[in-house]
Amino acid sequence: MRHDVEFPGFGGTTLRGWLYTPAAAGKGPALVMAHGFSATLGMAIDPFARVFCEAGITVLAYDHRNLGRSDGEPRQEINIWAQARDYRRAIDWLAQRPEVDPSRIGIWGSSFSGGEVIVVGACDRRVRAVVANVPFASLPDTAQRLADPGAFAAIRAALLDESGGGPADAAGEAMGPLAVVAEEGVDLPPFLAFPEASEWFLRVGGAAGSGWQNRVTLRNCFGTVPAFDPGVCASHLAPTPLLMVVASDDRLAPTQGALQAFERAGEPKRLELVDGDHFVPYAGAGFAKAVAAMREFLLAHL
Secondary structure, eight states, X not given: OEEEEEEEOGGGOEEEEEEEOOSSOSSEEEEEEEOSTTOOHHHHHHHHHHHHXXXXXXXXXXXXXXXXXXXXXXXXXXXXXHHHHHHHHHHHHHHTSTTEEEEEEEEEEETHHHHHHHHHHHHOTTXXXXXXXXXOOOOTTHHHHHTOTTHHHHHHHHHHOOSSOSGGGOOOOOEEEEEEEOOTTOOSOEEEOOHHHHHHIIIXXXXXXXXXXXXXXXXXXXXXXXXXXXXXXXXXXXXXXXXXXXXXXXXXXXXXXXXXXHHHSOSSEEEEEESSSTTGGGSHHHHHHHHHHHHHHHHHHO
């Protein structure tokens, strides 16, 4: 059963989403889910959440701050550090639910949020399992950062910094406004300048009631100190189990970077490769393959 819920994100910002509760009574496993770059609840998260709920997992799926149903200003602003920090608030809220065993909570993220869950899972040992769907899992200079023995400690300290002085709260100049994807009649430069991105976002995000908008600004996503680098955090995730679903021809969240991050991750881990571009796991045979692997993994590790 799916219910509308809300809970406080960092700083009291109200985050809104859906809580899926399985039929079986009693405390059981749970999963926090959030979409990727600019995407909203009304797009592609519901079919995944329903499969997990039917398997007996309580699911909290929500919109990131500033997007969709959630509060937060400026609207349509993406702040990767702030989004990652809110995952921890979602875990806090879910852990208090009567149907949830707080020692059995996993996190799921896709695309941009797929990188976020790798970072959160490495930094927050409450997380029991991590599912990263077509994740943005590495930066171009990750290899250089891996040579710094203090890189992960700096990322962890920055994520856990709630003083207001960390990178999530830095008031640097925003990048944008930008279009998410190229669209006829939209005069802004697109952040995701790939035809497959335009096709998916304009079709799925353009559906009635999605709440998606083809406009964003970016703050504290790139160029922060430390850098938000899932590629560094992947090597510090173990012993938390990791499932990474990777598309064979992913240009948005490059396939090679994801595979390199997976290679650096310790056991237990599982890689599920799907043929096609970044959006293949969201529908059809790609979805069926991805969600089956996710369900199996979550039942094994939560």
